[in-house]
Amino acid sequence: MKLQLLEIDQADQLGACSLSLLLGVFTEENRIAGFLRFARGILQAECAILAFHHEPYIWYSSPQGFKALQVSKDVNLNAYFAGETVLGTQHVNYQKFSDYIQTLGIKHQRIIAFDLKTTSMDSIGQVLLFDHQTEPYQHDQLELVREFAMSLINIIELRSDYAELKDLYEQQSALNFSKTKFFQIIAHDLRAPFHGLLGFSEVLAQERDTLDESNVQNIADYLHDTAQSTYNLLESLLNWAMAEGGRFVYHPINFKLQQVSKIVFDVLNTLAVKKNIELIEDVPEDLRVFADINMITSVVQNLVSNALKFTRVDGSGKVFLRAIQAEHEVEIYIQDTGLGMNEQQIQQIFDPSIKVSFKGTSGEKGTGLGLVLCKRFVDLNQGRISVSSKEGEGTVFKVVLPAASASHHALPPAESIPCGVELMDGKVQAI
The missing domain is CATH 3.30.450 (Beta-Lactamase)
Incomplete structure (x- = not known):
């Protein structure tokens, strides 16, 4: 050698x-x-x-x-x-x-x-x-070299600390810029619906006598839908802020994944029927995961809700919620037959920086903030989330979570859950 x-x-x-x-x-x-x-x-x-x-x-x-x-x-x-x-x-x-x-x-x-x-x-x-x-x-010469070597180490430590602080500063600056842009989008999305809310509520308050029942019903429907979407945005924003601030308590337990899938199915199937979409739940009864059940319920509900939002309403649309066992992990798939996404949208889908939401097949509005929360919650549960999609053919979200282990606390089944070189001589061998 x-x-x-x-x-x-x-x-x-x-x-x-x-x-x-x-x-x-x-x-x-x-x-x-x-x-x-x-x-x-x-x-x-x-x-x-x-x-x-x-x-x-x-x-x-x-x-x-x-x-x-x-x-x-x-x-x-x-x-x-x-x-x-x-x-x-x-x-x-x-x-x-x-x-x-x-x-x-x-x-x-x-x-x-x-x-x-x-x-x-x-x-x-x-x-x-x-x-x-x-x-x-000579001993005194060796000591002098040793001391000079120590000064070299001091330079390394100082420059290393400086480089680390510089990296942290640049990361924080980029994060602050990203958050500023992010909140600009949120502020815009919050301001826009209030124009409609204030305008139509003013019509009801001042011109009620000039409106027939059909007009009143249309305005009431608009006010309800806008208020609901605005509330959902505020709730997502609050949850995101709490997650970023570390205020969510991660409490993992063993539980049957079907407990989550059934809740999500029961909550969202009415919406699916209303949009003329078939919602299909296929999660084996014996499939168990080790995670925070409230966070995972929020993730699955958000992903299924998004799938329904972007699935066609012509009667051909389907949304699948299924899961399989994969060695020491459980894989959850939420698949739709909807609008799909292009490559740029896929690359930015979990990015909270600057994102403008797209309208759903029935005109639903959103900010994409729910997907940022999904990514945060999955990360907190030591899991992974990914997406594959093709425009016009639909989207598949995949969530991977740790499988249940007998050594962890399990939730009772009946409980209801909220959401070289030769240096001196010889030849030098070059590379």
Whole structure:
């Protein structure tokens, strides 16, 4: 097993060298090259190597310049240090360590190694200095190199903290922008129905005597439908805000999935009949899941309601609610024969940022907020939700939940539920 040498601009995995990049390894401010050059000068060593754990490349400094090395992932020097930070000739494992390094193609007469440890005493890598000289390294020189290595670690920690804070700031800024846009949509959707509510209620209040029963009934129907859809929007918005704020209590139990499917069927079948759609429930009686029953009821009801909303009302429409056992999981499918979606709609369907809802087959209105809640609730229950669809042919939502386990509390059945290279000699083997 030999180390392999390559030019830095040949390194195609630099993105995985997170600590090296923090030290500017690919820039003019190359702290690694500067540190290795300084350490070699202090100890009068010809060559030096710095290696960070879990990075694909290590860094080699010699009078010929600064290079990148590729080494097998099996190379591990931690065990040789035995808890010490310096591995020199006085160390109990020095000879074993030296022999092992020789097998990697690092030929030397003397070698010294430093374990790079953070303030929390976690090892992040090692530094090796070596050559063919025989004079021992001086203690005060070793101490100076060790102290300089500690300053390098401090730089890494500071830059790592800065990078993390910067990422968090950018994520929060993007989230705030997304939420602002989201609430702009919600505000618009709340304002619009009130124009109709105020207008038609004014007609009833001031012009009732000029209206016949048919006109009154039409206005009453409009007011009821608009008030109901606005209420549903407010309820969904409140639930979403509570979920985002962590105010929902996740209380999983074992229960028969049919307890949920029957509730949803009983609640929504009247709507299905009204829209001339066949609602088909096919959930085996013995199918059990481990989840929060209230959240799952909300998810299934929302998905079935959406399926009914976008299914044709010409008598050919069908909505299926079925479930199957799949090893340690339960798969729930809500399928419709409705309008379907295009690829862009599929990609954005669980995105709460900026979404305009589409009208259903009977003119139903919505904001798509219910699907955001579905995704949130499924995630809280350690499940997965996905969607497949084709325009004009319908949509299938798939929800995967953990199957019930006998070790968890079960709900009583009768209870009603609400919703290398040779470095010193030999040839250099390039990649």
